[in-house]
Amino acid sequence: MPDFNPVLSKEEIEKAVAELAQQISIDYHNREVVIIGVLKGAFIFLADLVRYLSIPVQIDFVRLSSYGCNTETSGSICLTKELEIDITGREVLVVEDIIDTGLSLEFLLEHLKSKEPKSVRLCTLIDKRERRDRQFIIDYVGRIVEQGFLVGYGLDYAEQYRHLPAIYDLKL
Ligand code: 5GP
Ligand code: MG
Secondary structure (H helix, E strand, O other): OOEEEEEEOHHHHHHHHHHHHHHHHHHOOOOOEEEEEEEOOOHHHHHHHHHHOOOOEEEEEEEEEOOOOOOOOOOOOEEEEOOOOOOOOOEEEEEEEEEOOOHHHHHHHHHHHOOOOOEEEEEEEEEEOOOOOOOOOOOEEEEEEOOOOEEEOOEOEOOEOOOOOOEEEEEO
16 A cells, blocks of 8 residues: 655645635736636646635636657647637636646646737646746745645546545655
């Protein structure tokens, strides 16, 4: 059995999510935002976050593959599910579960900017800094975690543990 070292409890997550939502609601006061969730990891965080918001929102999802667009290539990132809402001229908030190297977000930002939104901001529940390779401003950060392989609250290991209500560092 792998070891599960507690990193964020259910209560700590709830507090972080409520604080993020409060700040986002203040910053976007009376403005409509397109919230873009990055599947699959962000699905639980996004679902909780939007229920605390007091601004009008529209919600859409993208899905990225870090294995490239075909099975032969790896190390490149591929969009495997495109947006359905037109974001041209719109205010966009990207919602991520965790930012690690930053490579997938860098790819996504380029993709979104090609659609000429009015603005793009980033929100992540966890900013994991150990392996950060790309520098950008993350507008909304729930918690900073230095290292580890985290599971729970949407985060998986081989598609397992996404349903856990708290976040753990998995030691195999
Ligand atoms: P990146 O390295 O491009 O910033 O992160 C890409 C994706 O890898 C994240 O959105 C997340 O889905 C996954 N990832 C990064 N660190 C972890 C982690 O500690 N645990 C899990 N389960 N996924 C992670
Ligand atoms: Mg993710």
